[in-house]
Amino acid sequence: MYTNILVPLDGSPQAEAALPYATALAERSGGRLTLIRAARAHIVHDRPSDQTRAINEAEAYLVGVTESLAAKAVNVQVGVPYGDSPAAWIVEEVGLRGAELIVMATHARVGADHVLHGSVAEAVVARAGVPVLVTRPDVSVPAKRLEDARPTVVLALDSSELAEAAVPAATQLVRLLHGRLVLVGVVPKAGNLVAGPGMIVTYVGDEHARLLDEARQYLDRIAERIAANGLTAQTVVRTGDAAAEVVAVANEYEAALIVMATHGRTGLARAFLGSVAGQVVVRGPVPVLLIRPPSLRHAEQPALARSHTPAGATPRPMGAQP
Structure with a gap:
């Protein structure tokens, strides 16, 4: 178990707080680490050029993160979904990639500038169907x-x-x-x-x-x-x-x-x-692995809006990194 670990990122140092824990578990299991960051153009009607630029920026960011993990004995893949609902694209990527575990940081507050705040982690726990290891950027134990x-x-x-x-x-x-x-x-x-x-x-x-x-x-x-x-x-x-x-x-x-x-x-x-x-x-002083029993999944919430790939701007999932 835990040989296929998904790490959602949003470009912030706070979200990257999940990386040390995900990497440590991947090293232990000999498994794969998949880093994802959604591309968002941040306008109501995205033009193809804006969409493509957003995807390229997300890919460049993930390449940089992957390079920072080069010294670790982990197999790293990256992917760029496109969408405006963080919880939806995280849950969707779990199914597409067969992830067994999500490791994510939560800002645990409402109205954060970055997308991976408490309500996103909450929705992911409720919908993902896999364990979610949640950490805070300020946990006291490394x-x-x-x-x-x-x-x-x-x-x-x-x-x-x-x-x-x-x-x-x-x-x-x-x-x-x-x-x-x-x-x-x-x-x-x-x-x-x-x-x-x-x-x-x-x-x-x-x-x-x-x-x-x-x-x-x-x-x-x-x-x-x-x-x-x-x-x-x-x-x-x-x-x-x-x-x-x-x-x-x-x-x-x-x-x-x-x-x-x-x-x-x-x-x-x-x-x-x-x-x-x-x-x-x-x-808590350390991350918490949250398990939602199967009997409770999908019982209380409507389906999340799915992320989408806009015409003319196809996300390019990037392959394994050494």
Whole structure:
């Protein structure tokens, strides 16, 4: 797995923050790295000359990025789709190229000058159908940690089937990195627990202890299942805010990556500022591999507008680079 990695770029240093992580994974897997940048002429009715110029500029940029990776032991390809919807052309390229993983940076804010901000990452996670490794330009831990002898991967679980959808991706990642796996579960502090829409359950004392015990037993069962496939996993149960505790465990165990499942619903505030996964992306010290369960894909959003190739300006996918 992860032998065909797609990296969307927009020409900004912020988007290029994804490159060290993508390159490190490609070196580990011996796979291919595909860099894409969309060509956009930025006018309502693009003339063929404007379209061609935009494509040429995108190609020249990707050639420069490829040359900067010349010292790395990776097979690099580049491609230039044409379109005005970043999420659409990223998702489209996944299908066209058979990508197994997307590695992208998110600005995690609305109204950024560059195209790869939080809402784009949100839409890609919801629609791509493959794992998406999301990083921020300001993550505190360098990609070099992936080169450690046994890099640590933290997998966040909450006893739900949705969360368990991330287990296969996490174990495959640990095998690829020859790393170690830490399973983390978080129980809310004694007090009010939101049990569902409009439902709040108050618990204290013995009830909190019972929830902690259930969380430990649950993680132990997952660890046993993983052990049956030849891997060992350490388990950690914490009390407190879920996102804060996942981030804390990642810091304490000097993790290289965090893995989580996400509902991937629409709405930037809900998916990238409100959910646990979104909070971990925004606050975490390392990139987060987001997994959207197949049962949730395409269930909530209309199809994204597809990118297009204008007449007279055919994008020229460029071949493998040594």
